[in-house]
Amino acid sequence: MERVHENQVIIVTGGAQGIGLQISLHLEKLGARVIIADINIEAAKQAVEKLSNRNGMAVFCDVTSEEATIKMAENVMNAYGRIDALINNAGCFPVKLFSDMTLQEWKNVIDIDLTGTFLATKAVYKYMEKQKKGKIVNMASISGRVGGWGFAHYSAAKAGVIGFTKALAREAGPLGIQVNAVAPGIIDTDTTKKVFPSYSLKEYTKNVPLGRLGCEEDLQGVISFLCSPGSNYMTGQVLTVDGGYTMI
Numbered sequence: 353m354e355r356v357h358e359n360q361v362i363i364v365t366g367g368a369q370g371i372g373l374q375i376s377l378h379l380e381k382l383g384a385r386v387i388i389a390d391i392n393i394e395a396a397k398q399a400v401e402k403l404s405n406r407n408g409m410a411v412f413c414d415v416t417s418e419e420a421t422i423k424m425a426e427n428v429m430n431a432y433g434r435i436d437a438l439i440n441n442a443g444c445f446p447v448k449l450f451s452d453m454t455l456q457e458w459k460n461v462i463d464i465d466l467t468g469t470f471l472a473t474k475a476v477y478k479y480m481e482k483q484k485k486g487k488i489v490n491m492a493s494i495s496g497r498v499g500g501w502g503f504a505h506y507s508a509a510k511a512g513v514i515g516f517t518k519a520l521a522r523e524a525g526p527l528g529i530q531v532n533a534v535a536p537g538i539i540d541t542d543t544t545k546k547v548f549p550s551y552s553l554k555e556y557t558k559n560v561p562l563g564r565l566g567c568e569e570d571l572q573g574v575i576s577f578l579c580s581p582g583s584n585y586m587t588g589q590v591l592t593v594d595g596g597y598t599m600i
């Protein structure tokens with residue numbers, strides 16, 4: 353396997369489990385030094401143990417805290433002296449009908465999924481500006497494009513992530529920083545199994561042309577591509593990985 357990420361310093365927020373963990377393992381296997389930045393520091397430390405070359409570190413980071421995100425970026429700069437890419441993957445997706453949704457539940461999802469993306473980006477941006485180089489990849493969702501049942505808060509947050517990606521791409525491009533997003537369909541993670549009843553996953557799968565849910569590994573290639581030189585002339589893009597479910 354070609355080591356396309358040799359020596360790159362890549363931060364993955366929410367990298368301790370699920371999609372973020374698989375992305376971290378993959379990028380590190382291809383040569384990156386991976387920083388697993390997660391609110392669950394114990395799980396993040398265990399994730400670092402799983403890296404094939406142990407080439408990386410775990411850093412505590414609550415993406416809803418400005419102070420924590422700034423400190424996380426400082427820690428990375430102190431350890432490695434630069435930041436080549438940031439994967440804004442930390443997120444949550446609790447299902448709640450709008451009629452039952454409280455303001456606090458709304459705010460919680462917006463804070464983690466949207467404001468968390470803003471804060472982590474803000475924390476690394478000044479370093480990327482100085483480097484005149486950097487790649488930011490935001491984890492959106494097809495819910496941010498087509499809406500999801502029980503997902504008023506989540507769809508709003510992920511649509512916000514898509515808008516943020518495009519707006520920032522315009523400002524960041526002239527500075528040498530690329531900003532892109534990935535919009536997955538339903539990916540079969542442990543959290544997915546807790547959030548969705550199995551019958552609704554079966555119903556959803558009937559409308560997926562590729563005939564199955566996504567798996568965590570399905571996102572590795574596209575994220576790797578967006579962090580590699582192969583995507584150097586791309587910015588403001590949202591790449592959908594949903595087995596053909598939406599086709600938009």
Ligand SMILES: NC(=O)c1ccc[n+]([C@@H]2O[C@H](COP(=O)([O-])OP(=O)(O)OC[C@H]3O[C@@H](n4cnc5c(N)ncnc54)[C@H](O)[C@@H]3O)[C@@H](O)[C@H]2O)c1
Nearest residue numbers: 366368369370371391414415441442443493538539541543
């Ligand atoms: N699983 C899916 O079907 C699916 C589909 C589309 C998009 N996504 C998006 O992909 C991302 C990962 O999803 P997943 O299924 O792997 O989720 P997951 O629940 O398995 O993992 C989320 C990770 O984020 C961390 N996290 C949560 N709050 C945090 C905070 N405040 N600060 C830092 N870290 C925090 C958790 O500790 C965990 O390690 C999310 O942004 C999610 O919205 C998932």
